[in-house]
Amino acid sequence: MAISEPVVVPQSGAADRLARTWAQPRGFWGWFQNVHHTAIGVRFMVTSFIFFLLGGVLAAMMRWQLVRPEHNAIGPDLYNQLFTVHGSTMIFLFAVPMMFQGFGVYVVPHMCGTRNIAFPRLNAFSYYIYVVGALLLWVGLFLKTGADAGWFAYVPLSGPEFTPGKRSDFWAQMITFTEVSALGVAICITTTILRYRAPGMTLNRMPILLWEKLVTSIMVIFAMPSVMVVSSMLLMDRTINTQFFNPSVGGDVLLYQHLFWFFGHPEVYIIFLPATAIVSTVVAVFARRHIFGYVPIVTSVVATGFLGFSVWVHHMFATGLPQMSASFFTAASLMIVIPTAVQFYCWMATIWHGRLQLKLPMLWIFGFFFVFLIGGLSGVMLASVPLDWQVHDTFFVVAHFHYVLIGGALFPMFGGMYFWIPKITGRMMNDRLGKIHFWLFFVGFNLTFFTMHFLGLHGMPRRVYTYTPEMRWGALNLLATIGVVFMTAGILVFIANFFQSKATGRFAGPNPWGAGSLEWATPSPPPHYNFLELPTVNGREALWEAEPNQPIVGGVREDIPEVLVTNTLDSEPEYRDELPGPSIWPFLTAIAVSIAFIWSIFSPWGIAYGAIPVVITLIGWLWPRGHSPSPRVPEPALEARWIR
Amino acid sequence: MDPIRERPVLDVSGLPTVMFGKANTTWLANLLYMMIEGTMFALVVASYFYLRTRSSSWPPGNLPPTLGWGITSGAIFLISLVPARYAQRVAPSGDRSKIRWGLLALAGVAVIAMVVRGFELANLNCRWNENAYASTVWALLGLHTGHLITEFIETVVILCVSFTDKMEGTRLADVAINSDYWYFVVVTAILSDFVIYGTTRFL
Amino acid sequence: MRNRVSIAMTILLLLSITSCKREERQLRPDPNASQTLNTVQVSGLNPGANSISSPPPAGQYEESAYAVSQGKTLYNQYNCVGCHANGGGGIGPPLMDNNWIYGSEPGNVFATIMQGRPNGMPSFRNRIPEYQAWEIAAYVRSMSGLLPKDVAPSRSDQLYVKPAEQSMPYQAPAGVTGEPEEKK
């Protein structure tokens, strides 16, 4: 039986009433008042992709400096800034904002079948705070105040004595900005997934992407505070002379590493879990069947969430920790391979018993299978303590984390982009250009980073701006630099493909891939009210298992921006919640918070005086503007009634 | 094809537009925020005990903080539970005067708590830049003072809202959630007091 | 969207023009500067027509946080701590108060280091390169808060002896009388 399109002819005028209620202001100032999740989600994706390109430019400059021994194209000071800002940009300004905030904020409300994300103003505030944090790091680089102590800035090198001036302060404040942004979005996404799901979408019928975004949000909530504590400690050490990391007066340099890596490892799983979410979604669609092993995959996602917090010391094996704790963390690091292995086998079984259509998104997912596997397995090698003593902080580790980050996050990201861009822009991407982009990127990536395995085995340490000819690393470094050319070409082909398809691409229609989740029930590009008729869900793949006359939700007011709140377990409708409308105040609060934080770099009183405008703008944001005479005293709750 | 296909409709117009207690989405957001702040507290306390393992004597070369102010501050925070609980109980009833009195009492106790906290900070017997012990003690108390001040401001703001005509519907639920956050501030106050005053004397 | 991007770009360009000197890592001071200026002009006045005041290159060192922090390291490593302690003085006079026996200008401090002074101040001419002497002079001035706050060094990883130079209040130099100021 063909997939039934929920053909509903709207009652008279419902569409334009909803359009008027959910309209977002236009124009220059309107841009800053927009609080709809599609706008904020696209902004997160576009801004983080721009910073991906900027980070890529820095990587190309680094590869150019390392192309041959004693090559003094770039001096040590600039090179240190390059690799620090490259690392910080790729992790804090691209990977997390793109994979967690970008895809999360755009796709989750659609998949839940609701009209906007929970707390839309907090969501908009998070975007502006993220942009200010990103600009802070990059303006710092242009003003030679770019951070230069590595993306994790170990103390005492990043401390007050060995990094004079304000370089580490800019880096530490950038961390605070991006973490506040991630925490804000985590609260929005968790509330949306737990409380705004369409009726009928019980926990057992939730799409895997929602499970993974939920687990990622909980990981963000427990991991990000750790890096905020440690970056604030570093900032206080540098500005008001606290002694957290001063070894002479009781401070401890390993405290910094423990606190940072307690955040560091969950961070890479915050990047990786959204990627496996995209893989599970795309594999099911292009194998034309339900995902194999829904329960094992969800269990392994939750297991990854917990285990992610128990492995951080494998970054510190070389610091000479006692043998007993090192072997515990080896065991934990090896155990965390199992959930990912379970997901790999379930994907393989899905394809084995499905009907594979190797369209563009699926091609990237196959790229993910081949590339991430090398990264994951070299991770197994790194988990064993004695082997880590040899390869820690060498180019072998650089190769490992590029295989797991580019393989584990970038390949699924491009797959996800080719999958969802028809929904975002309403136009299909060009297939041929997509394949050229894939093969260029795949060849260039392996050329650059597979050779780095051998550089690491031959003892080339990380973060060296040059090397002496006697080390005989020149040939491999030349090969690695050549690979960068292919990758850059691939990325340029992707950008051309995007703009060309946005202008003249084939119209995509609501469901170009015949996918099963709810976001494919909205027209593409979706209007600001997402669903004309709020859907109900009948199974794990909403559209595939929808009955011909699948019930819709009625009775949600169309004159005020109201959404249906359902309870967490079996998503029974509980009450109708009114969402705050567009407002300039989140943007103003972001500016006030930015001024306070940046001022605090230069004088400790900045926090005290800067807090006053923050309080004022927060009051402006949260002050109730009654526009709907909701009843004065809430009457007892009535059951949802079925009417024919 | 007939123009309007009749679809079974799940009518939810009868449902309420505001819920109290655990069913409220803002309550969930407040819980998540408490998890974030709770993790920060836990990490600062963990750093405190980690640094303690690193030095032979604790507090290293300082007098422990004067116990008197610690006990006073702890007592005031425990007393503050009464107005907070009162405000939370009367919130659903929508009775304006009771809510105002509850919030006023809460704000008053918060002011006293801040004043006592000022004395507490003055009598820690250590400056934050002397050594790692002093830095972590000041960090822990500073973090909590930040929460105390933001919570005080939030209570005052809701108090002001209660004087306007918009004090109905979800704003009533906000009063209850504000008291929830106050319980969090009290719990972290007791915890910080125990860590700062207790470990240097009894453990 | 396009005008918003152009506005952002212009702001960025304006910011990058003020490429602040504070972060300038002057790794290789131009070698020739370090031979000529052995005898720096301490006072800008001289009788006769042509005044020969050659401005000492102090600005380059007083605006760069890197140079001042190098000065702090050298102050400890070249054992100025031995006599002047951490600025409180001991055998040598204190450096963190506002009493400057031989003048508080960078040129004066540089000349004191290079020429030495009576009562035990050794002459470091030819022993300390001149750019390092300028860096030490800049650090000595920062001890009494004469340098801007964001350039002055923060705390060091040693024992806590005094608040960092960055948090020292500005003390207007006084007592430039040539004789040591009696303790009030």
Next chain:
Amino acid sequence: MIGFSRVPLLAAGVFASYPGDHSILHPAGPQASNIEWLYWVIFWIVFVVYVVVVLGFMRAGARTYTSADEMLPIMKDEAGDRRASWAVGSAITITVLTLFAVLVMSEITGKKVEGETSKNPVTIQVIGHQWWWEVIYPDPQADQTVTTANEIHVPVGKRVVILTNSADVIHSFWAPSINGKRDLLPGYSSAFWLQIDQPGVYHGQCAEFCGLQHAHMGFSIVAEREDAFSQWKAQQLKPAQDPTELVTVHGRDVFLSHACVMCHTIRGTDAGSRLGPDLTHIASRQMIAAETLPNTPGALAGWIVDPQRIKPGNRMSPNPLQPDDLQALITYLQTLK
């Protein structure tokens, strides 16, 4: 050593046989060879797993590939899913067992590398400075303590214990052919031991980012026989003899009257500052500036006049010397065997 680890591998082999004594795959001591054995064992397991899983995906893809472009209907394959759940279950158990095996092997190797200490090892204290290594052979009698820099002499075949400490930031002491790396943390003094079986010169490098010149912070370990080692040590204990010819006397005076005396020590002369490396026996070292330049007169002169051009950012200041002074200084330094 299990034989099969010598089997040249296709891609990796071509690169692994790359000459050079600075490689993990060319061990010269028991620790590095234990780790190399572990590397090859885990590498083989990982290689087999990779091939199997990739073949699995290729097989799955090829088996059900349809070039149909239109939207195919959603299919259900109950029987297939039942078989698949058995296959996935067994694959997971195999994975868990393999991981357990890797854990056990790595624990065994860890014990061997950490290993048993010996009664009277040669103790060497290595202190990391910003961008060079201070090496001290401590001895209960002060005058028997040898202080040198960047070049570590060890007797072949004997246990050597390295005590690590850092004077400023975190460094990491790593000679790939000898043993794994161990961080030098300010405020921590940890110890680890190593042993070298074949005599020779083994290069090492700092492996933890430590600032501007982290790239040029190398060291070398010279493994020599017992008697050569004790002879070297005796020589290191002797102070520098006074120069006799006119030019070397002039060289020493240049040394004592310029910035050199502020940072370096030459035992037997008045220069006693411990900021920079100890130069009493600089001529006996094969390389200078932390294994960046060969110890030739030309390199030494270039380094003294303008060290910032070679290692920009390091602590040594440029010394514009007159040509004759420079020549005398170089000749004098060459006599400090």
